[in-house]
Amino acid sequence: MSAVTPQRTFSSFAEFYPYYLEEHSNPACRRLHYVGSLLVLGVLGYVLFTQKWLLLLALPVIGYGFAWVGHFVFEKNRPATFKHPLYSFMGDWVMLKDGLTGRIPF
Template sequence: MNYRNLEEFWAFYVSQHSKPLTRRWHFMGTLSGILCFLFAAISGWWALVLAAPLLAYGMAWYSHFFVEGNPPATFGYPFWSLLCDFRMFGLMLTGSMDREIKRLGKRPVLQVF
């Protein structure tokens, strides 16, 4: 499916993260990645920059394969998926993700492939 803008993709992205445990794995992965970057910048231990995407994507992909049961949206839309992951992280951090899910309403679960 082709999405005309990020907001259209966002609705799809949220539908692919329907289970709270999937969103929690994503949150922990994104947080781990951010902390790796911050620690690398503070400590000068730049090898940690390589660990950041491994942790972030590893946790997110685990959640898709073993919790949600769908392919990661990253496979079809890598840049938009990254932006939406940060958006979901921010909404979860502020406690607004449940409200966003309700705002979007029930959407059909579409597959990337």
């Protein structure tokens, strides 16, 4: 019988973010998140410029695809998105900002 880890609860994003960073301790995983997030921004800019709205459907695949490869291949954990979708989405963008500004290792 396998042990089941109880789901952690968080009362704020500020409380969640340190946990989020723990779940992204592997540099390769973080970099894949950064690539996915930057590609999402690039595709979004392209869509707004060209008005090819159907490409918006690709955004979740691009963003989550890179991130999930990072988790399953490098971190060997389940993405926090599965249990904390809103905070995880916010965490992706804060982590990108923190990586680009040098607050956390790129």
